[in-house]
Amino acid sequence: MSSYAILGCGSVGYAVAEGLVEDGKDVLILDKDENRVESLRDQDLNAQQIDIADPDVVDAVADRDVVLILSSDVEANKAAVSSIRGHGGDRFVVVRASDPVSEDELAELGADVVINPSEVIADSTLRSLESGELEYKARQLAEVLENATGGLAVLTHDNPDPDSIASAAALQAIAREHGIDAVINYDGDIGHQENRAFVNLLGIELVPLSEGKSLSEYGAVALVDHMKSGDPDIDTEVDIFIDHYEPEDGIEAAFTDVRPNVSSTSTILTKYLQEFDLSPSEAVATALLYGIRSETLDFKRETTPADLTAAAYLHPFANHDTLEQVESPSMSPETLDVLAEAIQNREVQGSHLVSNAGFIRDRDALGQAAQHLLKLEGITTTAVFGIADDRIFLSARSKDIRMNIGKILEDAFTGIGETGGHSTQGDVEIPLGIFTGIETSDENRDTLLQLTEEAVRKKLFQAMGVESTESGNGN
Numbered sequence: 001m002s003s004y005a006i007l008g009c010g011s012v013g014y015a016v017a018e019g020l021v022e023d024g025k026d027v028l029i030l031d032k033d034e035n036r037v038e039s040l041r042d043q044d045l046n047a048q049q050i051d052i053a054d055p056d057v058v059d060a061v062a063d064r065d066v067v068l069i070l071s072s073d074v075e076a077n078k079a080a081v082s083s084i085r086g087h088g089g090d091r092f093v094v095v096r097a098s099d100p101v102s103e104d105e106l107a108e109l110g111a112d113v114v115i116n117p118s119e120v121i122a123d124s125t126l127r128s129l130e131s132g133e134l135e136y137k138a139r140q141l142a143e144v145l146e147n148a149t150g151g152l153a154v155l156t157h158d159n160p161d162p163d164s165i166a167s168a169a170a171l172q173a174i175a176r177e178h179g180i181d182a183v184i185n186y187d188g189d190i191g192h193q194e195n196r197a198f199v200n201l202l203g204i205e206l207v208p209l210s211e212g213k214s215l216s217e218y219g220a221v222a223l224v225d226h227m228k229s230g231d232p233d234i235d236t237e238v239d240i241f242i243d244h245y246e247p248e249d250g251i252e253a254a255f256t257d258v259r260p261n262v263s264s265t266s267t268i269l270t271k272y273l274q275e276f277d278l279s280p281s282e283a284v285a286t287a288l289l290y291g292i293r294s295e296t297l298d299f300k301r302e303t304t305p306a307d308l309t310a311a312a313y314l315h316p317f318a319n320h321d322t323l324e325q326v327e328s329p330s331m332s333p334e335t336l337d338v339l340a341e342a343i344q345n346r347e348v349q350g351s352h353l354v355s356n357a358g359f360i361r362d363r364d365a366l367g368q369a370a371q372h373l374l375k376l377e378g379i380t381t382t383a384v385f386g387i388a389d390d391r392i393f394l395s396a397r398s399k400d401i402r403m404n405i406g407k408i409l410e411d412a413f414t415g416i417g418e419t420g421g422h423s424t425q426g427d428v429e430i431p432l433g434i435f436t437g438i439e440t441s442d443e444n445r446d447t448l449l450q451l452t453e454e455a456v457r458k459k460l461f462q463a464m465g466v467e468s469t470e471s472g473n474g475n
Contacts, residue, residue: 002026002065002066003027003063003065004025004026004027004028004064004065004067005027005028005029005030005061005064005066005067006020006028006029006030006068007031007057007061007067007069007070007071007077008030008052008069008070008071008072008076008077009030009036009047009070010071012072012096012117013029013070013071014040017029017040017045021045028046028047028048029045029046029047029048030047030057030060031047031049031050031052032049032050034049052069052071052076052077052079052080053075053076053080055079055083057084058083058084058087061091064091066091066093066094067091067092067093068094069081069093069095069096070095072096074096074097074098074102074106077095077097077106078102078105078109080095081093081106081109081110081111082110084110085109085110092112092113093110093111093113094111094112094113095113095115096114097114097115097116098118135275137275138272140255141174141255141257141272142178142276144239144255145174145175145180145220145240147219148180148218148219148220150218150219150220151182151183151218151220152171152172152175152180152218152219152220152222152240153215153220153221153222154168154183154185154222154224155185155186155209155222155226155234156168156185156186156206156226157186157228158187158228159186159187159188159189159190159364160186160188160190160225161192161195161228161294162195162198162287162291162294163225163264163292163295164224164226164228164291165195165199165206165291166266166290166291167224167242167268168184168206168225169202169204169284169287169288170270170273170280170288171224171269173273173280173284174272174273174276174278177278180219183218184204184205184207185207185212185215186206186209187209187210192367192368193332193335193364194326194327197326198326201325202286203283204283204287214236215236216236221236221238221239221240222238222239222240222241222242223238223240223251224242224243224265225264226241227243227246238251238252239254239255240255240256241253241255242256242257242269243257243259244262244263244265245258246260262304262307263292263301263302263304264291264292264296264307266287266288266289266291266292267292267306270288270292271310274313279317280314282317282318285317285318286317286318286323288314289311289315289318289323290323292310295307301423302422302423332362334362334365338362338365338366338368338369338384338386339365339369339373341356341358342356342369342370342373342384343373345357345358345453347457348379349461349466350466351381352379352380352381352383352461352464352466353373353376353379353383354383354384354385354456354457354461355373355383355384355385356385356386356449356457357369357384357385357386358387358449359387359388359449360386360387360393361388363386363388363393366384366393366395367384367395367397367425369384369395370382370384370395370396371397373397374398380398381396381399381405381464382396382398383395383396385428385452387432387449390431390432391429391430391432392431392452392456393427393429394409394427394430395425395426396421396427396460397424398424398425399424403464405424406419406420408463409421409428410426412462412463413428413459416430417429417430417431418430432448432452
Protein backbone atom coordinates (compact mmCIF):
# COMPACT_ATOMS: atom_id res chain seq x y z
CA MET A 1 0.00 0.00 0.00
CA SER A 2 1.29 3.47 -0.91
CA SER A 3 2.37 5.79 1.89
CA TYR A 4 1.78 9.54 1.78
CA ALA A 5 3.45 12.70 3.08
CA ILE A 6 1.59 16.02 3.22
CA LEU A 7 3.86 19.04 3.43
CA GLY A 8 2.02 22.10 4.73
CA CYS A 9 -1.26 21.44 6.46
CA GLY A 10 -3.48 24.47 6.07
CA SER A 11 -7.14 24.08 5.08
CA VAL A 12 -6.29 22.32 1.79
CA GLY A 13 -3.70 20.01 3.33
CA TYR A 14 -5.98 19.12 6.22
CA ALA A 15 -8.90 18.28 3.93
CA VAL A 16 -6.68 15.98 1.86
CA ALA A 17 -5.17 14.36 4.96
CA GLU A 18 -8.60 13.73 6.43
CA GLY A 19 -9.77 12.07 3.23
CA LEU A 20 -6.71 9.84 2.95
CA VAL A 21 -6.90 8.74 6.60
CA GLU A 22 -10.61 7.92 6.22
CA ASP A 23 -9.58 5.66 3.33
CA GLY A 24 -7.14 3.86 5.61
CA LYS A 25 -3.97 5.35 4.08
CA ASP A 26 -0.66 5.77 5.90
CA VAL A 27 -0.25 9.56 6.11
CA LEU A 28 2.61 11.69 7.53
CA ILE A 29 1.97 15.43 7.95
CA LEU A 30 4.82 17.97 8.04
CA ASP A 31 4.23 21.61 9.03
CA LYS A 32 6.36 24.37 10.58
CA ASP A 33 3.56 25.69 12.84
CA GLU A 34 4.06 24.11 16.29
CA ASN A 35 0.51 24.76 17.48
CA ARG A 36 -0.96 23.28 14.34
CA VAL A 37 1.19 20.15 14.69
CA GLU A 38 0.07 19.71 18.30
CA SER A 39 -3.57 20.08 17.27
CA LEU A 40 -3.13 17.44 14.57
CA ARG A 41 -1.52 15.05 17.05
CA ASP A 42 -4.47 15.59 19.42
CA GLN A 43 -6.61 14.20 16.58
CA ASP A 44 -4.41 11.08 16.45
CA LEU A 45 -2.77 12.18 13.16
CA ASN A 46 0.90 11.45 12.48
CA ALA A 47 2.33 14.98 12.39
CA GLN A 48 5.86 16.41 12.72
CA GLN A 49 7.10 19.98 13.03
CA ILE A 50 9.46 20.95 10.22
CA ASP A 51 9.91 23.86 7.83
CA ILE A 52 9.21 22.33 4.42
CA ALA A 53 11.64 24.84 2.84
CA ASP A 54 14.46 23.21 4.85
CA PRO A 55 16.53 20.75 2.77
CA ASP A 56 16.24 18.28 5.68
CA VAL A 57 12.63 17.68 4.58
CA VAL A 58 14.07 15.13 2.14
CA ASP A 59 15.07 12.81 5.02
CA ALA A 60 11.61 13.15 6.61
CA VAL A 61 9.88 11.87 3.47
CA ALA A 62 12.49 9.30 2.50
CA ASP A 63 10.15 6.35 3.13
CA ARG A 64 7.09 7.92 1.44
CA ASP A 65 5.81 6.94 -2.02
CA VAL A 66 3.66 10.01 -2.66
CA VAL A 67 4.49 13.55 -1.54
CA LEU A 68 1.77 16.23 -1.59
CA ILE A 69 3.22 19.73 -1.11
CA LEU A 70 0.16 21.83 -0.26
CA SER A 71 1.43 24.88 1.61
CA SER A 72 -0.01 28.29 0.69
CA ASP A 73 3.61 29.57 0.62
CA VAL A 74 4.59 28.97 -3.00
CA GLU A 75 8.25 29.81 -2.41
CA ALA A 76 8.40 27.13 0.30
CA ASN A 77 6.73 24.71 -2.08
CA LYS A 78 9.36 25.45 -4.75
CA ALA A 79 12.13 24.82 -2.23
CA ALA A 80 10.57 21.49 -1.21
CA VAL A 81 10.22 20.31 -4.80
CA SER A 82 13.82 21.28 -5.55
CA SER A 83 15.13 19.45 -2.47
CA ILE A 84 13.16 16.27 -3.15
CA ARG A 85 14.01 16.12 -6.86
CA GLY A 86 17.62 17.08 -6.14
CA HIS A 87 18.08 13.88 -4.13
CA GLY A 88 16.74 11.60 -6.86
CA GLY A 89 14.25 8.85 -6.24
CA ASP A 90 10.96 8.15 -7.98
CA ARG A 91 8.47 9.64 -5.53
CA PHE A 92 5.28 10.94 -7.08
CA VAL A 93 5.12 14.65 -6.27
CA VAL A 94 1.94 16.73 -6.27
CA VAL A 95 2.38 20.44 -5.50
CA ARG A 96 0.18 23.48 -4.99
CA ALA A 97 0.62 26.61 -7.14
CA SER A 98 -0.90 30.07 -6.81
CA ASP A 99 -1.09 31.26 -10.43
CA PRO A 100 -0.16 30.20 -13.99
CA VAL A 101 3.43 31.47 -13.60
CA SER A 102 4.10 29.40 -10.49
CA GLU A 103 2.40 26.43 -12.20
CA ASP A 104 5.01 26.55 -14.95
CA GLU A 105 7.89 27.06 -12.49
CA LEU A 106 6.87 24.12 -10.32
CA ALA A 107 6.46 21.88 -13.35
CA GLU A 108 9.96 22.82 -14.51
CA LEU A 109 11.32 21.95 -11.04
CA GLY A 110 10.04 18.40 -11.49
CA ALA A 111 6.54 18.20 -9.97
CA ASP A 112 4.47 15.39 -11.49
CA VAL A 113 1.19 17.22 -10.92
CA VAL A 114 0.66 20.93 -10.26
CA ILE A 115 -2.63 22.08 -8.75
CA ASN A 116 -3.94 25.64 -8.71
CA PRO A 117 -6.74 25.75 -6.10
CA SER A 118 -8.39 28.79 -7.69
CA GLU A 119 -8.73 26.89 -10.98
CA VAL A 120 -10.03 23.80 -9.17
CA ILE A 121 -12.64 25.90 -7.37
CA ALA A 122 -13.63 27.63 -10.61
CA ASP A 123 -13.98 24.29 -12.44
CA SER A 124 -16.01 22.83 -9.58
CA THR A 125 -18.24 25.92 -9.52
CA LEU A 126 -18.86 25.70 -13.27
CA ARG A 127 -19.68 21.98 -13.03
CA SER A 128 -22.08 22.65 -10.17
CA LEU A 129 -23.65 25.49 -12.13
CA GLU A 130 -24.07 23.30 -15.20
CA SER A 131 -25.59 20.52 -13.10
CA GLY A 132 -27.92 22.96 -11.36
CA GLU A 133 -29.03 24.53 -14.63
CA LEU A 134 -29.75 21.12 -16.14
CA GLU A 135 -31.78 20.12 -13.09
CA TYR A 136 -33.77 23.36 -13.37
CA LYS A 137 -34.27 22.87 -17.12
CA ALA A 138 -35.41 19.28 -16.58
CA ARG A 139 -38.07 20.46 -14.12
CA GLN A 140 -39.25 23.04 -16.67
CA LEU A 141 -39.41 20.44 -19.45
CA ALA A 142 -41.29 17.99 -17.23
CA GLU A 143 -43.88 20.66 -16.40
CA VAL A 144 -44.48 21.46 -20.07
CA LEU A 145 -44.78 17.77 -20.95
CA GLU A 146 -47.20 17.03 -18.11
CA ASN A 147 -49.46 19.84 -19.30
CA ALA A 148 -49.55 18.47 -22.87
CA THR A 149 -52.70 16.47 -22.23
CA GLY A 150 -53.63 16.40 -25.91
CA GLY A 151 -50.38 14.66 -26.83
CA LEU A 152 -47.07 15.98 -28.13
CA ALA A 153 -46.06 16.56 -31.75
CA VAL A 154 -42.27 16.36 -32.15
CA LEU A 155 -41.21 18.03 -35.39
CA THR A 156 -37.80 17.37 -36.94
CA HIS A 157 -36.16 19.59 -39.54
CA ASP A 158 -37.14 19.09 -43.17
CA ASN A 159 -35.68 15.94 -44.80
CA PRO A 160 -34.46 14.82 -41.36
CA ASP A 161 -30.99 13.47 -40.72
CA PRO A 162 -29.90 11.03 -37.96
CA ASP A 163 -29.30 13.76 -35.35
CA SER A 164 -32.79 15.20 -35.81
CA ILE A 165 -34.49 11.78 -35.88
CA ALA A 166 -32.56 10.50 -32.85
CA SER A 167 -33.30 13.65 -30.84
CA ALA A 168 -36.99 13.36 -31.67
CA ALA A 169 -37.02 9.69 -30.63
CA ALA A 170 -35.37 10.58 -27.30
CA LEU A 171 -37.87 13.36 -26.57
CA GLN A 172 -40.68 10.97 -27.49
CA ALA A 173 -39.32 8.47 -24.93
CA ILE A 174 -39.08 11.18 -22.25
CA ALA A 175 -42.65 12.32 -22.97
CA ARG A 176 -43.97 8.77 -22.68
CA GLU A 177 -42.25 8.39 -19.31
CA HIS A 178 -44.31 11.39 -18.22
CA GLY A 179 -47.51 9.75 -19.44
CA ILE A 180 -47.78 11.78 -22.65
CA ASP A 181 -48.16 10.17 -26.06
CA ALA A 182 -45.79 11.69 -28.61
CA VAL A 183 -45.71 11.48 -32.41
CA ILE A 184 -42.65 12.30 -34.52
CA ASN A 185 -43.53 14.43 -37.57
CA TYR A 186 -41.39 15.52 -40.48
CA ASP A 187 -41.68 17.36 -43.77
CA GLY A 188 -39.89 16.45 -46.99
CA ASP A 189 -38.26 13.06 -47.55
CA ILE A 190 -36.06 10.55 -45.80
CA GLY A 191 -34.04 9.95 -48.91
CA HIS A 192 -30.44 9.23 -47.95
CA GLN A 193 -29.81 5.46 -47.88
CA GLU A 194 -28.13 5.59 -44.47
CA ASN A 195 -31.06 7.57 -43.05
CA ARG A 196 -33.60 5.10 -44.44
CA ALA A 197 -31.58 2.19 -43.07
CA PHE A 198 -31.31 4.04 -39.74
CA VAL A 199 -35.09 4.45 -39.43
CA ASN A 200 -35.95 0.94 -40.67
CA LEU A 201 -33.42 -0.98 -38.59
CA LEU A 202 -34.28 0.84 -35.37
CA GLY A 203 -38.03 0.74 -35.97
CA ILE A 204 -38.48 4.49 -35.46
CA GLU A 205 -41.94 5.57 -36.57
CA LEU A 206 -42.11 8.96 -38.28
CA VAL A 207 -45.31 10.46 -39.67
CA PRO A 208 -45.19 12.87 -42.65
CA LEU A 209 -46.86 16.17 -41.83
CA SER A 210 -49.12 15.75 -44.84
CA GLU A 211 -50.46 12.44 -43.51
CA GLY A 212 -50.90 13.13 -39.80
CA LYS A 213 -53.30 15.37 -37.93
CA SER A 214 -52.71 19.11 -37.80
CA LEU A 215 -50.06 20.32 -35.34
CA SER A 216 -52.67 22.60 -33.77
CA GLU A 217 -54.64 19.53 -32.66
CA TYR A 218 -51.90 18.41 -30.26
CA GLY A 219 -51.58 19.52 -26.65
CA ALA A 220 -48.03 20.74 -27.33
CA VAL A 221 -45.59 21.08 -30.23
CA ALA A 222 -41.84 20.53 -29.97
CA LEU A 223 -39.21 21.54 -32.54
CA VAL A 224 -36.12 19.37 -32.18
CA ASP A 225 -32.91 20.00 -34.16
CA HIS A 226 -35.06 22.12 -36.45
CA MET A 227 -32.75 24.99 -37.39
CA LYS A 228 -31.16 23.16 -40.33
CA SER A 229 -34.44 24.01 -42.10
CA GLY A 230 -33.92 27.70 -41.30
CA ASP A 231 -36.09 29.72 -38.93
CA PRO A 232 -39.33 27.82 -38.18
CA ASP A 233 -42.30 28.61 -40.40
CA ILE A 234 -45.26 26.78 -38.87
CA ASP A 235 -48.80 27.93 -38.22
CA THR A 236 -49.04 27.01 -34.56
CA GLU A 237 -47.51 27.94 -31.22
CA VAL A 238 -44.26 26.21 -30.27
CA ASP A 239 -44.07 24.84 -26.72
CA ILE A 240 -40.63 23.14 -26.73
CA PHE A 241 -37.56 24.16 -28.72
CA ILE A 242 -34.32 22.15 -28.41
CA ASP A 243 -31.40 22.65 -30.80
CA HIS A 244 -27.65 23.10 -31.08
CA TYR A 245 -28.05 25.90 -33.62
CA GLU A 246 -29.10 29.38 -32.52
CA PRO A 247 -32.16 30.77 -34.36
CA GLU A 248 -31.53 34.14 -35.99
CA ASP A 249 -34.75 35.74 -34.74
CA GLY A 250 -35.18 33.87 -31.47
CA ILE A 251 -37.95 31.44 -30.59
CA GLU A 252 -40.89 32.10 -28.31
CA ALA A 253 -41.60 28.84 -26.49
CA ALA A 254 -42.56 27.77 -23.00
CA PHE A 255 -39.35 25.72 -22.89
CA THR A 256 -36.17 26.52 -24.82
CA ASP A 257 -32.76 24.88 -24.67
CA VAL A 258 -30.28 26.00 -27.33
CA ARG A 259 -26.63 24.99 -26.91
CA PRO A 260 -24.32 26.08 -29.75
CA ASN A 261 -21.38 24.90 -27.61
CA VAL A 262 -22.15 21.24 -28.40
CA SER A 263 -22.01 19.55 -31.80
CA SER A 264 -25.32 17.70 -31.83
CA THR A 265 -28.85 17.93 -30.49
CA SER A 266 -28.49 14.23 -29.63
CA THR A 267 -25.94 15.27 -27.02
CA ILE A 268 -28.48 17.61 -25.39
CA LEU A 269 -31.22 14.96 -25.30
CA THR A 270 -28.79 12.41 -23.84
CA LYS A 271 -28.15 14.82 -20.95
CA TYR A 272 -31.90 14.99 -20.30
CA LEU A 273 -32.20 11.19 -20.26
CA GLN A 274 -29.48 11.17 -17.61
CA GLU A 275 -31.07 13.98 -15.61
CA PHE A 276 -34.45 12.19 -15.62
CA ASP A 277 -32.60 8.99 -14.61
CA LEU A 278 -34.03 7.14 -17.62
CA SER A 279 -32.07 4.21 -19.01
CA PRO A 280 -32.52 4.54 -22.78
CA SER A 281 -33.95 1.65 -24.76
CA GLU A 282 -31.55 -0.05 -27.13
CA ALA A 283 -33.19 1.67 -30.12
CA VAL A 284 -33.03 5.17 -28.59
CA ALA A 285 -29.45 4.71 -27.35
CA THR A 286 -28.32 3.42 -30.75
CA ALA A 287 -30.08 6.29 -32.49
CA LEU A 288 -28.55 8.94 -30.22
CA LEU A 289 -25.06 7.48 -30.50
CA TYR A 290 -25.35 7.44 -34.28
CA GLY A 291 -26.72 11.00 -34.21
CA ILE A 292 -23.65 12.21 -32.31
CA ARG A 293 -21.27 10.25 -34.52
CA SER A 294 -22.82 11.50 -37.75
CA GLU A 295 -22.77 15.16 -36.63
CA THR A 296 -19.12 14.95 -35.55
CA LEU A 297 -17.98 12.75 -38.47
CA ASP A 298 -17.19 9.98 -35.99
CA PHE A 299 -15.64 12.47 -33.53
CA LYS A 300 -13.34 14.02 -36.16
CA ARG A 301 -15.25 17.32 -36.58
CA GLU A 302 -15.90 20.01 -33.94
CA THR A 303 -16.28 17.46 -31.12
CA THR A 304 -16.76 18.82 -27.59
CA PRO A 305 -16.21 17.12 -24.21
CA ALA A 306 -20.01 17.03 -23.77
CA ASP A 307 -20.37 15.04 -27.02
CA LEU A 308 -17.75 12.56 -25.86
CA THR A 309 -19.26 12.04 -22.40
CA ALA A 310 -22.72 11.62 -23.92
CA ALA A 311 -21.37 9.03 -26.36
CA ALA A 312 -19.57 7.20 -23.54
CA TYR A 313 -22.83 7.04 -21.55
CA LEU A 314 -24.77 5.67 -24.54
CA HIS A 315 -22.15 3.13 -25.63
CA PRO A 316 -23.15 0.21 -23.35
CA PHE A 317 -26.87 0.63 -24.18
CA ALA A 318 -26.44 0.71 -27.98
CA ASN A 319 -26.58 -2.14 -30.49
CA HIS A 320 -23.27 -1.91 -32.31
CA ASP A 321 -24.17 -4.52 -34.92
CA THR A 322 -27.08 -2.31 -35.95
CA LEU A 323 -24.77 0.71 -36.06
CA GLU A 324 -22.49 -1.13 -38.45
CA GLN A 325 -25.43 -1.99 -40.72
CA VAL A 326 -26.62 1.62 -40.73
CA GLU A 327 -23.17 2.96 -41.59
CA SER A 328 -22.60 0.54 -44.48
CA PRO A 329 -25.83 0.30 -46.49
CA SER A 330 -25.71 -1.01 -50.05
CA MET A 331 -25.77 1.65 -52.78
CA SER A 332 -29.13 2.07 -54.50
CA PRO A 333 -29.37 2.03 -58.31
CA GLU A 334 -30.44 5.70 -58.21
CA THR A 335 -27.33 6.70 -56.24
CA LEU A 336 -25.15 4.68 -58.60
CA ASP A 337 -26.70 6.48 -61.59
CA VAL A 338 -26.14 9.90 -59.99
CA LEU A 339 -22.54 9.03 -59.10
CA ALA A 340 -21.84 7.81 -62.64
CA GLU A 341 -23.31 10.99 -64.12
CA ALA A 342 -21.33 13.15 -61.69
CA ILE A 343 -18.08 11.37 -62.59
CA GLN A 344 -18.77 11.80 -66.29
CA ASN A 345 -19.62 15.53 -66.02
CA ARG A 346 -17.00 16.60 -63.48
CA GLU A 347 -14.89 19.70 -63.89
CA VAL A 348 -11.78 20.08 -61.77
CA GLN A 349 -9.98 23.34 -61.03
CA GLY A 350 -7.01 22.78 -58.75
CA SER A 351 -8.30 20.65 -55.89
CA HIS A 352 -11.95 21.71 -56.42
CA LEU A 353 -14.44 19.52 -58.27
CA VAL A 354 -17.88 20.60 -59.49
CA SER A 355 -20.27 18.35 -61.38
CA ASN A 356 -23.79 18.29 -62.81
CA ALA A 357 -25.75 15.06 -62.22
CA GLY A 358 -28.57 16.16 -64.55
CA PHE A 359 -32.22 15.37 -63.81
CA ILE A 360 -32.48 13.28 -60.64
CA ARG A 361 -35.15 11.44 -58.67
CA ASP A 362 -33.37 11.17 -55.29
CA ARG A 363 -31.76 14.43 -54.21
CA ASP A 364 -30.04 12.75 -51.25
CA ALA A 365 -27.96 10.84 -53.81
CA LEU A 366 -26.19 14.15 -54.53
CA GLY A 367 -24.63 14.22 -51.06
CA GLN A 368 -23.49 10.63 -51.39
CA ALA A 369 -21.97 11.36 -54.79
CA ALA A 370 -20.17 14.44 -53.41
CA GLN A 371 -18.78 12.33 -50.55
CA HIS A 372 -17.57 9.59 -52.91
CA LEU A 373 -15.91 12.10 -55.28
CA LEU A 374 -14.04 13.58 -52.31
CA LYS A 375 -12.02 10.34 -52.28
CA LEU A 376 -10.47 11.13 -55.68
CA GLU A 377 -6.74 11.81 -55.57
CA GLY A 378 -5.91 15.49 -55.17
CA ILE A 379 -9.52 16.55 -54.51
CA THR A 380 -10.31 18.47 -51.31
CA THR A 381 -13.69 20.02 -52.17
CA THR A 382 -16.62 18.69 -54.21
CA ALA A 383 -20.02 20.05 -55.24
CA VAL A 384 -22.64 18.02 -57.13
CA PHE A 385 -25.93 19.50 -58.32
CA GLY A 386 -29.01 18.25 -60.14
CA ILE A 387 -32.56 19.20 -61.11
CA ALA A 388 -35.74 17.80 -59.55
CA ASP A 389 -39.26 19.18 -59.14
CA ASP A 390 -38.46 22.50 -60.87
CA ARG A 391 -35.65 23.16 -58.41
CA ILE A 392 -31.88 22.89 -58.40
CA PHE A 393 -30.45 20.86 -55.53
CA LEU A 394 -26.74 21.03 -54.66
CA SER A 395 -24.62 19.19 -52.10
CA ALA A 396 -21.01 20.03 -51.31
CA ARG A 397 -18.31 18.41 -49.20
CA SER A 398 -14.84 19.60 -48.18
CA LYS A 399 -11.86 18.32 -46.25
CA ASP A 400 -9.84 21.52 -46.74
CA ILE A 401 -9.30 22.95 -43.25
CA ARG A 402 -8.78 26.43 -44.75
CA MET A 403 -12.27 26.43 -46.26
CA ASN A 404 -15.74 26.69 -44.73
CA ILE A 405 -17.88 25.19 -47.47
CA GLY A 406 -21.12 26.15 -45.71
CA LYS A 407 -20.04 29.81 -45.72
CA ILE A 408 -18.96 29.61 -49.37
CA LEU A 409 -22.38 28.32 -50.40
CA GLU A 410 -24.05 31.02 -48.33
CA ASP A 411 -21.95 33.72 -50.03
CA ALA A 412 -22.63 32.31 -53.48
CA PHE A 413 -26.38 31.65 -53.27
CA THR A 414 -27.93 33.76 -50.49
CA GLY A 415 -30.78 35.74 -51.96
CA ILE A 416 -31.48 33.28 -54.74
CA GLY A 417 -31.83 30.03 -52.80
CA GLU A 418 -31.97 28.36 -49.41
CA THR A 419 -28.56 27.39 -48.01
CA GLY A 420 -27.40 25.45 -44.98
CA GLY A 421 -24.28 23.76 -43.73
CA HIS A 422 -21.03 24.14 -41.82
CA SER A 423 -17.29 23.88 -42.34
CA THR A 424 -17.21 20.49 -44.07
CA GLN A 425 -20.57 20.14 -45.82
CA GLY A 426 -23.44 22.18 -47.15
CA ASP A 427 -26.60 22.11 -49.25
CA VAL A 428 -28.45 24.54 -51.48
CA GLU A 429 -31.97 24.55 -52.93
CA ILE A 430 -32.75 27.06 -55.71
CA PRO A 431 -35.93 27.65 -57.75
CA LEU A 432 -35.05 26.67 -61.30
CA GLY A 433 -36.52 29.82 -62.84
CA ILE A 434 -33.93 31.99 -61.06
CA PHE A 435 -31.32 30.91 -63.59
CA THR A 436 -33.34 30.02 -66.68
CA GLY A 437 -36.45 32.12 -66.89
CA ILE A 438 -38.14 29.28 -68.77
CA GLU A 439 -40.52 26.54 -67.71
CA THR A 440 -39.61 22.87 -67.51
CA SER A 441 -40.80 20.66 -70.38
CA ASP A 442 -39.56 17.64 -72.29
CA GLU A 443 -38.67 19.87 -75.22
CA ASN A 444 -36.35 22.18 -73.32
CA ARG A 445 -34.67 19.74 -70.93
CA ASP A 446 -31.30 20.07 -72.67
CA THR A 447 -31.56 23.87 -72.66
CA LEU A 448 -32.39 23.85 -68.95
CA LEU A 449 -29.42 21.65 -68.18
CA GLN A 450 -27.04 23.82 -70.17
CA LEU A 451 -28.21 27.12 -68.68
CA THR A 452 -28.25 25.72 -65.15
CA GLU A 453 -24.85 24.10 -65.48
CA GLU A 454 -23.15 27.25 -66.73
CA ALA A 455 -24.67 29.47 -64.03
CA VAL A 456 -24.09 27.16 -61.06
CA ARG A 457 -20.57 26.16 -62.05
CA LYS A 458 -19.56 29.78 -62.53
CA LYS A 459 -20.95 30.87 -59.15
CA LEU A 460 -19.37 27.93 -57.32
CA PHE A 461 -15.89 28.30 -58.77
CA GLN A 462 -15.96 32.07 -58.22
CA ALA A 463 -16.97 31.56 -54.57
CA MET A 464 -14.13 29.04 -54.18
CA GLY A 465 -11.67 31.56 -55.61
CA VAL A 466 -11.04 29.86 -58.96
CA GLU A 467 -12.42 30.36 -62.46
CA SER A 468 -14.38 27.77 -64.45
CA THR A 469 -12.78 27.15 -67.84
CA GLU A 470 -15.29 24.77 -69.38
CA SER A 471 -18.81 23.41 -68.96
CA GLY A 472 -18.48 19.80 -67.96
CA ASN A 473 -16.53 16.72 -68.92
CA GLY A 474 -13.36 18.07 -67.32
CA ASN A 475 -10.89 15.88 -65.49
